[in-house]
Amino acid sequence: MSNLAITDAIAPSTAAKPFLTRLGAGFVNRLVIIVPYVWLLFFFLIPFVIVFKISLSQTAIAMPPYTPVLDFRDGISGFFAGFRNLNFDNYVWLTQDALYFKAYITSVVIAAISTVLTLLVGYPIAYGMARAPATIRPTLLMLVILPFWTSFLIRVYAWIGILKPEGLLNQLLLSLHIINQPLVILNTYTAIFIGIVYSYLPFMVLPLYSSLEKMDYSLIEAAKDLGCPPTSAFWKITFPLSLPGVIAGCLLVFIPAVGEFVIPDLLGGSSTLMIGKTLWNEFFANRDWPVSSAVAVILLLLLTVPIMLFQQAQAKAQEQGK
Structure with a gap:
């Protein structure tokens, strides 16, 4: 076979390589986008x-303890017929009982105060x-992440041993003659704030560190x-440039703190009224x-709704800024 024939045989495969490369790159790009959406579909939306669907059902002495309203076992016609029986009595009940309203308000207030305290501690x-x-930055970063190990x-149980009347904190203050009698910290809102700030501090520090590390400090000079x-x-340069980290950290702390259950239950005591504890009692105590x-x-x-509204407002502000 001549050299010209060999070249003609190789040329198509060589020309096909860029196309295959683009096809593979396009598939990878689509896969990167699809995977988060699939994750949200299976672990959030469904x-x-x-x-x-359960919230639209009625309580029943059965297993599970509710009567399904929408059920595919009756076929498609039975499923659509169930829409006529839908009611929002459970949501109306929440508006009639002040307990749930107080639990929501208390949870939001505690989460907001805890977020501010976490920001004040985490920013420095x-x-x-x-x-x-x-x-030494990698070492400091490891020390921040170390509690997650x-x-x-x-x-949280360790804080019980620290904050109880005969705990380490009171023993230290008594030995230093700072106080004359043990402080009552456990089973109070102060203990809840301490527990939330301690537990969620890394979620505030890491986004802030990411923003501050990228900042051009020649602007300060x-x-x-x-x-x-x-x-x-600081207030005209450093803090405005670190606002993305501040917003991200506040959201990472505030969102889980609103629905927190373990810390209020163990450190706040039985008198603490937060929506996480109310939710637990309704599921497992009252069934x-x-x-x-x-x-x-x-x-x-x-x-979710305030976060979505905030993101839309931020996107509009960025478009107007362009």
């Missing part, structure tokens, strides 16, 4: 639909980490050269799954 830590020498439940005081330079599902749906909407 469970939400199931919980919403993240700022110090970002300004530290590059050689221990069980969350064990860490330029502001000092122009006579700007350090405090003014009222429809009402507890309605509580969960409203809690999810309470957290």
Whole structure:
């Protein structure tokens, strides 16, 4: 076979390579986009639909303890016929009982205060980490993540030993003659704030550190050269540039803190009224799954809708800025 024939035989395969490369790259790009949506479908949307379906049902002494309204066992016609029997009595019940309203309000207030406290504690830590020498930043980052190597439940139980009247904190304060009698910290809202700030502090520090580390600190030096005081330079340059990390950290702390159950139950005592404990009691103590599902749906909407509105407002502000 001549060299010209060999070249003609190879040319099509060579020309096909860019096409195959583009096809493979396109598939990978689509896969990267599809995987998160599939994840949200199976672990968020489908469970939400199931919980919403239970919230429209009626309580029953059975297993499970509710009477399904929409059921495919009766066929498609029976499923659509069930729409005529749908009612929102469980949601109406939540508006008539002040207990649930107080639980929602208390949860939002505690989560908001805890988020502010976590920001006040976490911002100096993240700022110090970002300004530290590059050689020790990985060590500092590991120290922030280190508590996650221990069980969350064990860490909360450890705070019981620290905060109880005969615990380590009171023993230390008594030995230093700072107090004359043990402080009552456990089973109070103060203990809840301490537990939430301690448990969720890494979720605040990590986004803040990510934003502060990328900041161009030559802007601070330029502001000092122009006579700007350090405090003014911080509020005019550093803090505005770190706002993405502040927003991300606040959301990562506030959202789980609203529905927190373990910390209020162990550190706050039985008198603490938060929606997480109310949800637990409805599910497992009262076994009222429809009402507890309605509580969960409203809690999810309470957290999701403001975030979606905030994202839309932020997207519009970015478009106007362009």
